[in-house]
Amino acid sequence: MSSTPATHPSVGMPPRMTGAGVNSSLVQALGVVVGDANVHWRREMIRSYEYDGSIDVGHPDAVALVGSCSDVVGVIRTAARFGLPVVARGSGTGLSGGAVPTEGGVALGFSRMRKVLSVDPENLRAIVEPGLINLDLTKSVSKYGLYFAPDPSSQAACSIGGNVAENAGGAHCLAYGVTTNHVTGLECVLASGEVVHTGTLGTGSQAVDAPGYDLTGCLVGSEGTFAVVTQVAVRLMPTAEAVRTILASFPTIDSASQATSDIIAAGIIPAALEMMDALTIQALTRAGHTGLPADAAAVLLVEVEGVREGVDELVPHVESLLLTAGASEIRTARTADERNRLWKARKGALGALGQIKPNYVLQDGVIPRTRLLEVLRTVAEVSERYNLPIANVFHAGDGNLHPCIIFDARVPGEVEKVIAAGGDILRKCVDVGGTLSGEHGIGLEKQAYLTWVMSDLDISAQHALKYAFDPDVRLNPGKIFPHSYRPVPQIQVA
Ligand SMILES: Cc1cc2nc3c(=O)[nH]c(=O)nc-3n(C[C@H](O)[C@H](O)[C@H](O)COP(=O)(O)OP(=O)(O)OC[C@H]3O[C@@H](n4cnc5c(N)ncnc54)[C@H](O)[C@@H]3O)c2cc1C
Known part of the structure; x- marks a missing residue:
């Protein structure tokens, strides 16, 4: 049930x-x-x-x-x-x-606001318009040997404004943090029509802190409900001297999960540590991605980067941990082309699921890494119980699961089943000490579950902030909290 x-x-x-x-x-x-x-x-x-x-x-x-x-x-x-x-x-x-x-x-x-307004390579800063496509930012600063670290799999399409609003993550956020760690200031328009600036918006400054409350931190992840962002000051990162990408195949999901835990337990934080299961590999192969192991139950994509000597030393260590956990095959990309092909497959995984059925709903639960095995077993049980295929393609290193429930919305009753199955998976994530969302936000999708992770007073405190920014609820109403939600009137001081 x-x-x-x-x-x-x-x-x-x-x-x-x-x-x-x-x-x-x-x-x-x-x-x-x-x-x-x-x-x-x-x-x-x-x-x-x-x-x-x-x-x-x-x-x-x-x-x-x-x-x-x-x-x-x-x-x-x-x-x-x-x-x-x-x-x-x-x-x-x-x-x-x-x-x-x-x-x-x-x-x-925001399709008319896609400019990079200024770049300050010496201070590793840029100011951009919110409609700028994530990947275009990295492309435009690569000539300085720099890049923008948050790299959602949708980075060829999603905008920096959307990344700010959702506090987006990505494969390389395991080592470098999510969007909030890479935004230093904002220009935005309040519900009143007034323009405010937060944090350090000017380039030419390496300051990471600004006087007063951290309004930038508050706005990042606010899902368009506090203000409309019109300029974003971002932190840029220098491109690493050496990068190695390893594809490890596993005969079972359990052994791939074990390898994930072993790598982190060894004190290694790879730049990325991603998992894809057999169903995802199958879909990718059908979609024309070649070279993925057809018989693997799961693969791990592990990327290590840094100074050349450090990377040369680390790669054998990672490979040995992968083999000890049960990897049946390890391939280390030798050229930039091989590496790009692996990442193209990883980033194309959701699109490839269309090879199985026309629709998917992707869950975004976060769990303690130590419970990975147990939660993935629950995902398999949910798939069986609802008779819905579920593919797993996710940021294993930071415990951010993405079970993708695959379905056909034209079949009567499927959507309701998908919603119920998604809820069961999120419930399990919460029950093992995790939470509802790692990077995709609450939006409409998860507001019915907020009470699983927040008390009435917690929700009330959050809502008080919404009212402080937008007292008439004019900006993106009905998101995060239902529009009908009215907070507990006052938090009493004991
Ligand atoms: C195939 C695929 C893979 C994905 N992979 C990842 C991933 O790896 N990591 C990840 O984090 N997400 C991922 N996502 C989710 C999505 O791409 C991100 O949430 C992204 O940040 C959304 O950006 P967008 O420009 O499309 O925003 P939209 O979908 O247009 O909007 C998202 C939110 O941002 C608000 N918003 C947009 N612009 C502004 C603005 N200027 N001011 C205020 N609010 C604004 C909107 O109101 C809305 O609440 C993926 C999505 C797909 C389809």
């Missing part, structure tokens, strides 16, 4: 009126701010703004493609005049429904 409250905010929602029922004075007013060509309201033009990478759906009244901070100010003020909410949207790759405008309003598109 499922232990999950099978509620999901937007599934089964009737479509709101758009197009024919659109408010033409809203469209006109937005046109004055961003230019008529940058306002979309016809159904066929706004369809892609109704979805993200989750199963949620919502319908904006209009889409405004902003080109500057002052455009954002103008749109926020215009929406307020019409009593409408504003939902910022990066590339729509989010997996928890964050960019889905479930309460209508104006979707803010």
Whole structure:
């Protein structure tokens, strides 16, 4: 039986009126701010703004493609005049429904704000616009021997603004930390339309701290519910002198999990330590990725980097730990091309799942690494219980699981089963001392489970912060907390 409250905010929602029922004075007013060509309201033009990478759906009244901070100010003020909410949207790759405008309003598109505004290679800083694609940042600073460390598997598509809002992680965040560790300051527009700056926004400064409260830390991961980000100051990292990528095949998931624990227990923090299971390998092979071991129950992708001598010393140590845990084969990429091919497979894994069935829902539970084996067994049981294939492709090194439940949304009853199965997996993650999300946020997807990890007062304290930023709940309403949520009125001082 499922232990999950099978509620999901937007599934089964009737479509709101758009197009024919659109408010033409809203469209006109937005046109004055961003230019008529940058306002979309016809159904066929706004369809892609109704979805993200989750199963949620919502319908904006209009889409405004902003080109500057002052455009954002103008749109926020215009929406307020019409009593409408504003939902910022990066590339729509989010997996928890964050960019889905479930309460209508104006979707803010950032595809016109994709510039790198300045780079300060000596101080390892850059200032960028929020619509910039994650990978394009690294491409544009690689000539200085630098890169931007947070590397979600979606990095060829997702935006820096979306990364900031979700506090995105990635394969290399095991060693270098998630987005919050690489953002030093922000420019953003509050729900009132006022522009504020947080942290250290100027390049030419290596300061990592700023006077006052850490508002940058507070805004990173706030899922577009506190403010709309219009500039991001990022920390850049020097490219490592030497990199080695090892692909280890295992006959069982258990032995791959053991190897993960052994590497970390040996005091080694690889740059990346990723696991893919047999179903994922099968899907990748079908999608045309060659060279993956067809008979492995799981593979680990382990990357070690640093100064050449250190790496040369570490690689044999890692290889020996992998073999001792039961690896049946180890291949170390010898060329940049081989390495890129391995990462292309890892980063293409979710897309490849379409080879099995058309839809997937990806869970984002975090667990203590020591419970990996046990939780993966539960994932297998859940798969059997609901008769749904579940592929595992995840950041094993930091215990951030991504069980991908594969299904066909056209089959009646499948979506409900998927939601229940996902809930059961997350329940197990919480029961072993883990939590609901490692990097994809709460959005719509996980709000029904918040009480599993927070008390009423915890939620109330979080909500008080939301009200401090956005008292009228105009920015991305209905995310993290249901819109109907009202906090415990006051935290009493004993
Ligand atoms: C194939 C695939 C692989 C993925 N792999 C990873 C991974 O390895 N690690 C990881 O962390 N995530 C991963 N994701 C999830 C997703 O890519 C990230 O959450 C990413 O950060 C979302 O960026 P986006 O530009 O698509 O944001 P969107 O989906 O457009 O929006 C996400 C949230 O950001 C808010 N937002 C966007 N722009 C702004 C702004 N300017 N100001 C304020 N709020 C804003 C939105 O309101 C929304 O709440 C993956 C997704 C896919 C589809």
